[in-house]
Amino acid sequence: MIASDTSFPQPKQRVADFSGLLKEDHRFSTGSSDSTGDSVNGWFDQLMLQSGIRTAPSVWLGLCLLCGLTLGGLAFVMFEDPIRSGIAMIVGMLLPIATAMLLRSRRQKKIMEQMPAMVEEMARAARSGRNIENSFQMVAADTQSPLGDELRLSARRTEMGLDLASAVKDLPYRTGVTTLTMLSSAIAVHQDTGGDLISVLERMATSVRDRLHYASRLRAATIASRAGATMMVLVPILIIGFYLFRDPDYLDKLLSSFWGRLSLWSAVVLQIVGALIVFRVLQRTARF
Numbered sequence: 001m002i003a004s005d006t007s008f009p010q011p012k013q014r015v016a017d018f019s020g021l022l023k024e025d026h027r028f029s030t031g032s033s034d035s036t037g038d039s040v041n042g043w044f045d046q047l048m049l050q051s052g053i054r055t056a057p058s059v060w061l062g063l064c065l066l067c068g069l070t071l072g073g074l075a076f077v078m079f080e081d082p083i084r085s086g087i088a089m090i091v092g093m094l095l096p097i098a099t100a101m102l103l104r105s106r107r108q109k110k111i112m113e114q115m116p117a118m119v120e121e122m123a124r125a126a127r128s129g130r131n132i133e134n135s136f137q138m139v140a141a142d143t144q145s146p147l148g149d150e151l152r153l154s155a156r157r158t159e160m161g162l163d164l165a166s167a168v169k170d171l172p173y174r175t176g177v178t179t180l181t182m183l184s185s186a187i188a189v190h191q192d193t194g195g196d197l198i199s200v201l202e203r204m205a206t207s208v209r210d211r212l213h214y215a216s217r218l219r220a221a222t223i224a225s226r227a228g229a230t231m232m233v234l235v236p237i238l239i240i241g242f243y244l245f246r247d248p249d250y251l252d253k254l255l256s257s258f259w260g261r262l263s264l265w266s267a268v269v270l271q272i273v274g275a276l277i278v279f280r281v282l283q284r285t286a287r288f
Contacts, residue, residue, distance in 0.1 A: 044057060044061075045057055046173075046176070047097075047100050047101065047104060048060060048100065049173075049174055050104045050107070050108070050174065050175060050176035051100045051101070051103040051104035051107060052103060052104070052107045052146055052149075053100060053103065060096060060100065063096045064093045064094075064095075064096045064097065065093065067092040067093060067095050067096055068089040068090065068092040068093035069089065069092070070092060071088040071089060071091060071092030072085045072086065072088050072089030072092060073085075074088065075087075075088035075089075079248060081248075081251070083251055083255075084244065084251070104176060107146050107175075108175065108176055108177050110146055110147070111146055111147045111150075111175055111177050111180075112177060112179060112208070112211075112212060112215075113212070114143065114144070114146075114147040114148075115147065115177075115179060115180070115183075115205075115208045116205045116208045116209045116212075117205075118139055118143050118147060118151075119183065119201050119202075119204050119205040119208065120201070120202070120205045121139050121142065121143075122135050122136065122139045122201055123197075123198050123201035123202050123205070125138050125139060126197055126198050126201070127198050132164060132187065132190060132191070132197060133158055133164050136151070136154070136155060136158070136164060136168075136187075137155045137158070139151065140152045140154070140155040141155075146175075147175075150171060150174055150175055153174075154167040154168045154171065155167075163191065164187055164191060165184070165187050165188040165191045165192075168183065168184045168187055169184055169188070171183065171184055172184065179208060179211065182204055182207070182208075183204065186200050186201065186204060229278045229281070230278075232274070232278065233271075233274065233275045233278055233279075236267070236271055237271075251264075
């Protein structure tokens with residue numbers, strides 16, 4: 001009887017996700033409660049992740065505070081008015097948030113534009129005889145940023161022992177592009193049940209192109225409505241700013257009476273509520 005040779009290394013089993021080793025995870029949201037504060041923290045964490053900003057959320061939050069103090073202090077030096085200083089401080093704190101939202105929107109649009117070519121290249125790689133893991137790694141290496149950065153992160157996870165379906169599962173969350181769910185679902189189904197992945201990828205590329213064409217036509221058809229909604233939000237702010245710089249004592253006169261204070265704060269609250277509703281609608285119509 002020949003004894004079994006145990007000198008060769010045994011194959012290692014696949015282990016849990018090692019993605020936490022790649023970069024320290026900085027989050028404000030714990031995900032353990034449904035409170036409003038935790039929801040706001042989760043929204044901020046998601047904004048930082050999907051915008052592609054490589055700084056920690058705590059650093060960006062410090063930048064918000066720094067911008068608020070800078071504009072608020074500048075307004076106090078110029079006008080010596082606590083109300084104007086408070087408004088300027090709020091505007092300064094919101095500027096980095098608005099910048100991150102703009103960066104996220106541009107990044108998501110770029111990812112959607114890169115998706116059809118990426119999916120088609122993956123289909124060609126699979127048609128040449130490569131397996132799905134090798135095809136994905138080749139496409140990840142050839143795809144430019146920002147989509148290429150996310151694909152290369154998933155490819156590094158597969159090199160560390162994670163299966164491809166699990167490695168790409170959080171692509172929609174990391175990018176905010178829900179269309180990537182089709183890619184992750186197709187890979188998961190192929191890994192579990194097999195099938196003609198090449199045909200699925202080719203149809204997916206056509207579907208993504210049709211979706212981009214539809215989104216372009218929708219933006220063109222609703223450009224007047226979106227411009228009107230934006231002006232509805234900006235015009236009251238510009239008008240109150242004009243009166244403030246034309247007459248520095250405008251707020252003092254307005255706040256000297258009860259009805260003036262009531263009308264001012266009612267207008268501020270209604271303006272904030274209206275702006276939130278308008279931007280919510282615009283965000284839903286522009287979602288990929």
